[in-house]
Amino acid sequence: MGDVLSTHLDEGRRQHIAEKTGKVLGEFARCYKEQYGVALFNSVRYEIEGNGGPQAQLLHRKVPLEDHVIYSGNLFQYIEENKKWRNRFCVVPHNYGLVLYENKLAYERELPPRVLINSAGYKVLTSVEQYLELVSSSLPGVTPKSGNAPIVKCPTDFPLILWHPYARHYYFCVMTGKEQEKWGAVFQDCVRHCNNGISEDSKVEAPAFTDAVRMYRQSKEQYGTWDMLCGNQSQVLSNLVMEELLPELRSAIGPRLKGKAQERQRTWIQISDAVYRMVYEQTKAQYDAMVAKCEVERPQMESTIRTDMDQIITSKEHLSSKIRAFVLPKAEICVRNHVQPYISSILEALMTPTSQGFAEVREVFFKEVTDMNMNIVNEGGLEKLVEYMEKLSHLAFHPVKMQSCYEKMDQLKLEGLQQRFDVSSTSVFKQRAQIHMRQQMDDAVYTFETLLHQELGKLQGKDDLCKSIQRILERVLKKYDYDSSTVRKKFFREALLQITIPFLLKKLAPTCKGELAKFQELIFEDFASFILVENTYEEVVLQSVMKDIMQAVKEAAVQRKHNLYRDSMVMHNSDPNLHLLGEGIPIDWAEEHGGQPEAEPAADKRRRAKQVVSVIQDDEGALPYEAGAEALLPPSSPEPQEPEPAVPPGSPGVVAEIREMLAKESMEEAAGGQAEERLTNGTHATRQSGATEEVVAAGSAPGDGPPRGPASDGDGARCDAPVSPASGAGVPLGDKVHHPTAPSPAPRAEIPSGDKVHHAAAASPASGAEIPTGDKMHHATAASPASGAGVPSGDKVHPTAASPTSGAEIPTGDKMHHATAASPTSGAGVPSGDKEHHPTPSPAPRAEAPSGDEVHHPTAAASPAPGAAVPSPPAGTDCHQPGDKETGEEVAPPVACSPPQPAGTTESVVEGVQTEF
Numbered sequence: 001m002g003d004v005l006s007t008h009l010d011e012g013r014r015q016h017i018a019e020k021t022g023k024v025l026g027e028f029a030r031c032y033k034e035q036y037g038v039a040l041f042n043s044v045r046y047e048i049e050g051n052g053g054p055q056a057q058l059l060h061r062k063v064p065l066e067d068h069v070i071y072s073g074n075l076f077q078y079i080e081e082n083k084k085w086r087n088r089f090c091v092v093p094h095n096y097g098l099v100l101y102e103n104k105l106a107y108e109r110e111l112p113p114r115v116l117i118n119s120a121g122y123k124v125l126t127s128v129e130q131y132l133e134l135v136s137s138s139l140p141g142v143t144p145k146s147g148n149a150p151i152v153k154c155p156t157d158f159p160l161i162l163w164h165p166y167a168r169h170y171y172f173c174v175m176t177g178k179e180q181e182k183w184g185a186v187f188q189d190c191v192r193h194c195n196n197g198i199s200e201d202s203k204v205e206a207p208a209f210t211d212a213v214r215m216y217r218q219s220k221e222q223y224g225t226w227d228m229l230c231g232n233q234s235q236v237l238s239n240l241v242m243e244e245l246l247p248e249l250r251s252a253i254g255p256r257l258k259g260k261a262q263e264r265q266r267t268w269i270q271i272s273d274a275v276y277r278m279v280y281e282q283t284k285a286q287y288d289a290m291v292a293k294c295e296v297e298r299p300q301m302e303s304t305i306r307t308d309m310d311q312i313i314t315s316k317e318h319l320s321s322k323i324r325a326f327v328l329p330k331a332e333i334c335v336r337n338h339v340q341p342y343i344s345s346i347l348e349a350l351m352t353p354t355s356q357g358f359a360e361v362r363e364v365f366f367k368e369v370t371d372m373n374m375n376i377v378n379e380g381g382l383e384k385l386v387e388y389m390e391k392l393s394h395l396a397f398h399p400v401k402m403q404s405c406y407e408k409m410d411q412l413k414l415e416g417l418q419q420r421f422d423v424s425s426t427s428v429f430k431q432r433a434q435i436h437m438r439q440q441m442d443d444a445v446y447t448f449e450t451l452l453h454q455e456l457g458k459l460q461g462k463d464d465l466c467k468s469i470q471r472i473l474e475r476v477l478k479k480y481d482y483d484s485s486t487v488r489k490k491f492f493r494e495a496l497l498q499i500t501i502p503f504l505l506k507k508l509a510p511t512c513k514g515e516l517a518k519f520q521e522l523i524f525e526d527f528a529s530f531i532l533v534e535n536t537y538e539e540v541v542l543q544s545v546m547k548d549i550m551q552a553v554k555e556a557a558v559q560r561k562h563n564l565y566r567d568s569m570v571m572h573n574s575d576p577n578l579h580l581l582g583e584g585i586p587i588d589w590a591e592e593h594g595g596q597p598e599a600e601p602a603a604d605k606r607r608r609a610k611q612v613v614s615v616i617q618d619d620e621g622a623l624p625y626e627a628g629a630e631a632l633l634p635p636s637s638p639e640p641q642e643p644e645p646a647v648p649p650g651s652p653g654v655v656a657e658i659r660e661m662l663a664k665e666s667m668e669e670a671a672g673g674q675a676e677e678r679l680t681n682g683t684h685a686t687r688q689s690g691a692t693e694e695v696v697a698a699g700s701a702p703g704d705g706p707p708r709g710p711a712s713d714g715d716g717a718r719c720d721a722p723v724s725p726a727s728g729a730g731v732p733l734g735d736k737v738h739h740p741t742a743p744s745p746a747p748r749a750e751i752p753s754g755d756k757v758h759h760a761a762a763a764s765p766a767s768g769a770e771i772p773t774g775d776k777m778h779h780a781t782a783a784s785p786a787s788g789a790g791v792p793s794g795d796k797v798h799p800t801a802a803s804p805t806s807g808a809e810i811p812t813g814d815k816m817h818h819a820t821a822a823s824p825t826s827g828a829g830v831p832s833g834d835k836e837h838h839p840t841p842s843p844a845p846r847a848e849a850p851s852g853d854e855v856h857h858p859t860a861a862a863s864p865a866p867g868a869a870v871p872s873p874p875a876g877t878d879c880h881q882p883g884d885k886e887t888g889e890e891v892a893p894p895v896a897c898s899p900p901q902p903a904g905t906t907e908s909v910v911e912g913v914q915t916e917f
Helices: 002-008 011-049 104-108 130-140 176-195 205-219 234-256 259-307 310-378 382-392 399-411 416-420 428-459 461-520 532-559 587-594 603-606 652-672 675-681
Strands: 069-079 084-093 098-101 114-116 123-125 159-163 171-173 685-690 694-699 736-739 776-779 797-799 815-818 835-837 855-858
Touching: 002 259, 002 603, 011 234, 011 259, 011 310, 069 675, 084 104, 098 104, 104 797, 123 130, 123 428, 123 736, 130 159, 130 259, 159 176, 159 416, 176 399, 176 428, 205 234, 234 532, 310 382, 310 399, 310 416, 310 428, 382 428, 416 835, 461 532, 675 835
Parallel strands: 736 776, 776 815, 797 815, 797 855, 835 855
Antiparallel strands: 069 084, 069 171, 084 098, 098 114, 123 159, 159 171, 685 694
């Protein structure tokens, strides 16, 4: 790649790129300085005059996801440098960056990540065909011949590709359609969040920046919505530069590219990515300097505004009246002929999917709270309430549960209106509505939490609790309906303006824009920083169409379309003191009501950070790079370079080779023959509890199972030493799994119903594995049930076999035949009615074998007596951790304590360290 870039990006061309970037940023800096003064004036005026809008009924939480992880799991990534597919462990922290590690052990040990991805500006694609179409359009005239291998070939039928018009692309794949849907929802949520990278909390810098971008593009005759207003300010500016620079480079470099069509496409992507990085670095430095300069001048400007506020307002109104007299007649004719007939059609197209999405938010919230209430009725107790409220509190940030709401916006189509009004894409409106949905869901959840938290001290028993939950739910839904109507009406008005105003400005430009310079003399020089002719002209054009837009939205509300409330309807707050309860402060249910005795060490807290979405299949692959991730790799941990294959990477032969290689890796790791592989999957430590010797796989946490190749899964697959089901995985009814001596299944893997998987060397189910009714498992030699393992009623466990590890559940009717089994480990309990035969000591406390089970232990190993102290493992060894339960599903947390971090390793990245683009 270095030779290619040095050939096409020589010193002269790099100098040209730097000059072009500097020119664009210089023009933008002028626009930004002008808009900064206007935004500062509007901010001060708003502060003085106050907000006359309706008050929201729901509370707003300020930091909803602090110290939480949205998602973590494994998937396969295509590494372009060596043209190989690799298993990666991906963590999505609360700031929605994608952080990719070599494996789960590397994450737990706080080693540097392989890749950091800020997904702003990316599109999530779920088919190679979609991707190839976009790649072909990025380099016109280069089309691979039919039958030739594509630029990338996915070894499974479930790809996930992150595509960007300027930056590098990332290729992933998973094993099943269900995983693809789940990862797709997570990726979409990351893109949605990162695209919204300009904070609305900034009342001066944010509006100044967005207005400056709009003014700059209009000066280049570019009106209408812009898809690449994505990410933080430096990313947006880089996109602005690339929009002008890339066509020049394409015409200059494109014809000089050599090789087959696929190679030329691949080379062009690398060149575009390298240029984007160069532009980004220069842009970030110049933008930071631009903002710092304005901040230095801000105190003096703000002092002038406060001193001369009345004169500035009077001067601006005088200017507005003059421009209005000149522009308004022309603007009204244009509105009447070209805009007014289409407003109702645009509004209806916006209202239908948006209102369906908000209705789905209401339904999901209602269902989650109702289900929680029913479970509390059945199970009872404050402890269950704490558990469910922990899950509910992050409902809005659960990508999978919220996906049904977000999907409603996919119906948004403006059809012919899109071309008429120069709307390049509806994605801007879709993502904005989806962000509103998430915010309204979180506000509803937080309001429910706050009201329920108030009631807890007054409740007497389970019945009172359930009645209070129902009563509070009804109150919150009423508040949600009111706030939802207010938010949607505001969204409709803004969207209509965003569609129609650029169209009007473009229509009026030939007759009006050239005449605006004569109005400059009406502005006093002292106020020129706060009053701009161009901005005042746009305000007059806005006023010409605003009346029709307001009327259209008002009529929709009067007709009660899509459950919109009339503007005249003001909801009287039934909870007048609600907004005085310390709004924005999260409620820690586990800490207040869970009875946690002591704080965890920082390292343990990091590894066991609560996760909003549970793991899919931890023995599947991990995550990718960020734009420019290879530049982020520390020198000490380079991506292994392997010789390039003689055949193209996309050819069928190479795909078969990938499958064989991944399957081979899986077998080698399952066999555990190499020390390096054992380190990846966990150091094996031996500890004793009484007379029982127990082997603990230190790295057997979720995701630490041996990675499986994409070809290793499927119906009827037979592997000599395959990766077994992941923790919490269900082995469906009727499946027969024969395990003569098998390594324990990786956490949460799923084996579909009816599949027969024969393992020559397989292990007993890992932590939390579920073996449904009717399954038969034959184990020659295995370990006894780990602490807390439940053996449901009707199951027969014949000793001298290894039984499931910690937390494994063997449902009713399952039969497990074991040759010689160790007795249940410490903490197990045997409920009443079970039959036990113990020639040797009885099971340790709390190993559960439910009523009716027969547990025969002819030669059981000695176990500690109830209440006996079990010696803790030596310092520095790995220890078994219990599982966390997170929102939506159960998550199997790390089973191993990470060893002491070696000197020189980097700081933890669980907070989501991510590159800027």
